[in-house]
Amino acid sequence: MNKMEIERITLFEQMGGTPALHNLVELFYQHVLADPILKSLFPPDIKPVMIKQEQFLTQFFGGPPLYTNEYGHPRMRARHLSFPITRERADAWLACMHKALQETIQDVSLREEILERLSITAYFFVNKEE
Numbered sequence: 001m002n003k004m005e006i007e008r009i010t011l012f013e014q015m016g017g018t019p020a021l022h023n024l025v026e027l028f029y030q031h032v033l034a035d036p037i038l039k040s041l042f043p044p045d046i047k048p049v050m051i052k053q054e055q056f057l058t059q060f061f062g063g064p065p066l067y068t069n070e071y072g073h074p075r076m077r078a079r080h081l082s083f084p085i086t087r088e089r090a091d092a093w094l095a096c097m098h099k100a101l102q103e104t105i106q107d108v109s110l111r112e113e114i115l116e117r118l119s120i121t122a123y124f125f126v127n128k129e130e
């Protein structure tokens with residue numbers, strides 16, 4: 001396989017597609033709901049959030065635009081403005097994601113690439129001083 005062909009494989013595909021994303025999201029929210037500074041932000045019924053997150057991450061990593069098809073333009077930073085997101089909370093969110101990635105994806109460099117992409121986004125959502 002030459003370089004051009006490698007570049008056409010999306011992160012979504014490299015991760016293992018829908019079953020892998022589904023697993024990742026399940027584990028991620030278990031960590032979120034166990035986190036002392038994150039859990040209070042989320043509703044008791046986490047299922048709808050999990051479904052939306054799976055749809056969003058699918059398109060975020062280059063898969064089909066499932067979130068946009070259902071909800072229109074994500075405007076994801078705006079959607080987070082009603083929640084107080086400090087830098088500390090962004091760190092905690094990323095730590096939960098790091099754990100979930102370690103539990104689901106073998107390839108270390110793939111994990112790092114995913115986390116790097118999510119870090120940029122998470123810190124962009126910070127909307128409140130500590």
Ligand code: HEM
Pocket residue numbers: 038041042043049052053056057060071076079080083085089090093118121122123125126
């Ligand atoms: C920086 C730390 C973050 C915190 C503290 C946080 C927290 C939250 C909260 C409280 C909700 C709303 C739950 C509800 O419906 O009541 C939410 C929704 C969501 N978050 Fe985050 N989030 C963070 C970062 C991210 C990142 C980096 C992404 C994606 C890359 C993301 C994707 C989503 C999605 C897709 C939803 C559902 C949006 C919808 O309702 O349509 N979040 N988040």
